[in-house]
Amino acid sequence: xxxxxxxxxxxxxxxxxxxxxxxxxxxxxxxxxxxxxxxxxxxxxxxxxxxxxxxxxxxxxxxxxxxxxxxxxxxxxxxxxxxxxxxxxxxxxxxxxxxxxxxxxxxxxxxxxxxxxxxxxxxxxxxxxxxxxxxxxxxxxxxxxxxxxxxxxxxxxxxxxxxxxxxxxxxxxxxxxxxxxxxxxxxxxxxxxxxxxxxxxxxxxxxxxxxxxxxxxxxxxxxxxxxxxxxxxxxxxxxxxxxxxxxxxxxxxxxxxxxxxxxxxxxxxxxxxxxxxxxxxxxxxxxxxxxxxxxxxxxxxxxxxxxxxx
Amino acid sequence: xxxxxxxxxxxxxxxxxxxxxxxxxxxxxxxxxxxxxxxxxxxxxxxxxxxxxxxxxxxxxxxxxxxxxxxxxxxxxxxxxxxxxxxxxxxxxxxxxxxxxxxxxxxxxxxxxxxxxxxxxxxxxxxxxxxxxxxxxxxxxxxxxxxxxxxxxxxxxxxxxxxxxxxxxxxxxxxxxxxxxxxxxxxxxxxxxxxxxxxxxxxxxxxxxxxxxxxxxxxxxxxxxxxxxxxxxxxxxxxxxxxxxxxxxxxxxxxxxxxxxxxxxxxxxxxxxxxxxxxxxxxxxxxxxxxxxxxxxxxxxxxxxxxxxxxxxxxxxxxxxxxxxxxxxxxxxxxxxxxxxxxxxxxxxxxxxxxxxx
Numbered sequence: 001x002x003x004x005x006x007x008x009x010x011x012x013x014x015x016x017x018x019x020x021x022x023x024x025x026x027x028x029x030x031x032x033x034x035x036x037x038x039x040x041x042x043x044x045x046x047x048x049x050x051x052x053x054x055x056x057x058x059x060x061x062x063x064x065x066x067x068x069x070x071x072x073x074x075x076x077x078x079x080x081x082x083x084x085x086x087x088x089x090x091x092x093x094x095x096x097x098x099x100x101x102x103x104x105x106x107x108x109x110x111x112x113x114x115x116x117x118x119x120x121x122x123x124x125x126x127x128x129x130x131x132x133x134x135x136x137x138x139x140x141x142x143x144x145x146x147x148x149x150x151x152x153x154x155x156x157x158x159x160x161x162x163x164x165x166x167x168x169x170x171x172x173x174x175x176x177x178x179x180x181x182x183x184x185x186x187x188x189x190x191x192x193x194x195x196x197x198x199x200x201x202x203x204x205x206x207x208x209x210x211x212x213x214x215x216x217x218x219x220x221x222x223x224x225x226x227x228x229x230x231x232x233x234x235x236x237x238x239x240x241x242x243x244x245x246x247x248x249x250x251x252x253x254x255x256x257x258x259x260x261x262x263x264x265x266x267x268x269x270x271x272x273x274x275x276x277x278x279x280x281x282x283x284x285x286x287x288x289x290x291x292x293x294x295x296x297x298x299x300x301x302x303x304x305x306x307x308x309x310x
Numbered sequence: 311x312x313x314x315x316x317x318x319x320x321x322x323x324x325x326x327x328x329x330x331x332x333x334x335x336x337x338x339x340x341x342x343x344x345x346x347x348x349x350x351x352x353x354x355x356x357x358x359x360x361x362x363x364x365x366x367x368x369x370x371x372x373x374x375x376x377x378x379x380x381x382x383x384x385x386x387x388x389x390x391x392x393x394x395x396x397x398x399x400x401x402x403x404x405x406x407x408x409x410x411x412x413x414x415x416x417x418x419x420x421x422x423x424x425x426x427x428x429x430x431x432x433x434x435x436x437x438x439x440x441x442x443x444x445x446x447x448x449x450x451x452x453x454x455x456x457x458x459x460x461x462x463x464x465x466x467x468x469x470x471x472x473x474x475x476x477x478x479x480x481x482x483x484x485x486x487x488x489x490x491x492x493x494x495x496x497x498x499x500x501x502x503x504x505x506x507x508x509x510x511x512x513x514x515x516x517x518x519x520x521x522x523x524x525x526x527x528x529x530x531x532x533x534x535x536x537x538x539x540x541x542x543x544x545x546x547x548x549x550x551x552x553x554x555x556x557x558x559x560x561x562x563x564x565x566x567x568x569x570x571x572x573x574x575x576x577x578x579x580x581x582x583x584x585x586x587x588x589x590x591x592x593x594x595x596x597x598x599x600x601x602x603x604x605x606x607x608x609x610x611x612x613x614x615x616x617x618x619x620x621x622x623x624x625x626x627x628x629x630x631x632x633x634x635x636x637x638x639x640x641x642x643x644x645x646x647x648x649x650x651x652x653x654x655x656x657x658x659x660x661x662x663x664x665x666x667x668x
Contacts, residue, residue: 054511055511056510056511057482057507057508057509057510057511058504058505058506058507058510058511059505125523125526126526126530129530130530133530133531153473153475155475155516155531156530156531157516157527158516234480234519235519235523238480238516238517239480239516239517239518239519240512240515240516240517241511250516250517252480252517256480259481259519260480260481260482260509260517260519261481261482261509262382262482263353263379263380263381263382263383263481263482264380264381264382264481264482264483264484264508264509265382265482265508266381266382266385266400266406266508267406271382
């Protein structure tokens with residue numbers, strides 16, 4: 001009996017360990033395969049690949065800079081739009097709204113996460129784009145056109161459209177995780193704050209402070225989705241490899257260039273360059289995630305203990 | 311325990327017998343209806359190919375599976391030998407042909423046209439375009455609709471002073487290949503600066519994904535112009551421009567004027583079937599056209615599959631052509647069918663000809 005139990009325990013442990021190890025193996029294989037596929041491009045272009053703005057399949061000159069720019073800027077803009085909105089709704093749902101309202105609204109917000117990205121793309125293309133083109137962008141051009149951010153032609157599709165679509169796509173991640181984290185902070189924190197004479201708003205501030213690591217985690221997850229989103233962005237970003245300061249101009253991202261060109265890429269160097277883009281995207285994701293983790297650690301160092309003591 | 315073992319033996323016996331029977335039947339079945347062919351490649355001809363495969367399956371029992379993964383993927387799979395045939399909207403260059411492990415033959419199956427769709431609500435009659443105007447627009451040299459070069463091709467038409475918004479495909483595609491092959495054929499500067507490929511470095515304009523992306527942008531945006539497949543424009547009733555051909559007449563893109571383009575190029579096709587049919591010399595030809603190809607190894611390894619493939623192609627270039635128009639593809643002209651018949655005779659299995667002379 002005892003022997004059997006030990007074996008079962010051992011099996012259980014081995015299975016769990018194997019499952020955990022498998023994740024590493026998969027990631028390692030992805031990196032290895034991508035690096036192998038990108039070999040030809042790396043040997044041909046070297047570091048110039050990261051700084052070149054050329055993307056010419058005819059003469060086989062490839063550079064990733066416009067796509068790196070497009071990915072980073074569209075994701076950053078999406079977070080600028082989504083983070084205040086997302087944390088705001090999470091605070092309302094967790095702290096202010098009646099319990100039942102909070103549950104219903106957060107259910108609806110989580111539904112947003114289940115919508116396939118192609119549907120967001122179609123919406124961005126057929127609903128958001130005409131609205132941006134006829135109403136929002138002409139207004140931006142005439143009122144804020146003195147800024148380089150809002151110069152150019154109101155195409156309707158472009159960086160702004162992509163950022164708005166992305167921000168809606170990452171919103172459910174931010175809202176639902178932030179709400180859960182806020183709900184998990186001890187009630188005693190708010191009660192203590194109120195007992196010390198804090199206003200209700202200040203008490204929420206205390207709870208937010210305690211929830212900060214979790215909320216930052218939510219933002220990191222959202223950023224990951226924004227960096228890698230492919231289909232919706234491809235449909236609404238306009239797909240040009242020109243770097244422009246204006247948010248109204250078309251752009252392209254690393255994921256969108258792969259989605260656009262991989263199927264019809266025929267020459268080895270062309271395919272290899274697209275794989276190198278994937279490798280660069282992978283590296284950027286790792287760097288961004290790492291940086292965000294450092295940020296969380298730095299922003300919350302010691303506070304966890306304070307929250308635990310409270 | 312004993313019973314279980316017995317069941318096991320019995321099962322093994324049944325499996326072994328079945329396997330033996332199947333094995334014995336094997337050789338006799340080889341070239342008959344159970345033959346399955348696999349192919350992969352171009353998306354442009356997918357609707358007609360799937361129709362053909364379905365019709366051919368009903369006629370002969372031969373099943374053909376086709377993955378429309380794109381011409382690039384199709385060529386890769388032919389090279390790797392994982393499919394029985396490939397399909398591509400662009401013929402293989404000499405360099406690509408050399409990379410293939412064995413000799414690959416091209417069979418054009420249908421022709422397609424690329425049309426210029428535009429959004430100018432104030433212009434009622436079909437817009438007329440010349441090669442210079444199209445190249446000028448896509449190189450960013452012609453930027454407004456009332457430019458005198460556009461006006462010269464449209465006498466008596468009140469063109470708006472609106473800016474031109476050129477739209478192109480963002481994804482690599484055979485459509486882009488036909489369009490840029492045409493521009494390279496008619497414009498020296500285009501050939502020099504941009505060139506022809508399934509995707510190119512566009513000097514101006516914005517990119518939409520797929521025919522639906524380009525036509526969606528054109529439909530939404532006044533002053534825009536974009537290139538899309540004829541079939542797509544017809545099915546969505548978009549206004550399309552008449553384009554001046556090599557002999558100087560403005561031709562509406564239709565199935566007939568597309569077939570005429572292939573007809574006009576047939577003497578070149580007889581020498582090399584990979585020759586682009588853009589800017590065809592025929593007087594009734596629409597100038598922006600292309601053929602789509604099946605890619606097949608000249609020497610087939612498997613006699614059953616080789617025979618099935620050869621007879622399918624033989625059927626597709628003859629009887630199969632009759633359904634082309636119903637799916638908005640332009641049929642092959644008789645001269646190109648003749649070229650295909652000649653190529654079919656080159657197909658061999660282990661050095662022996664696959665099809666008898668007709």
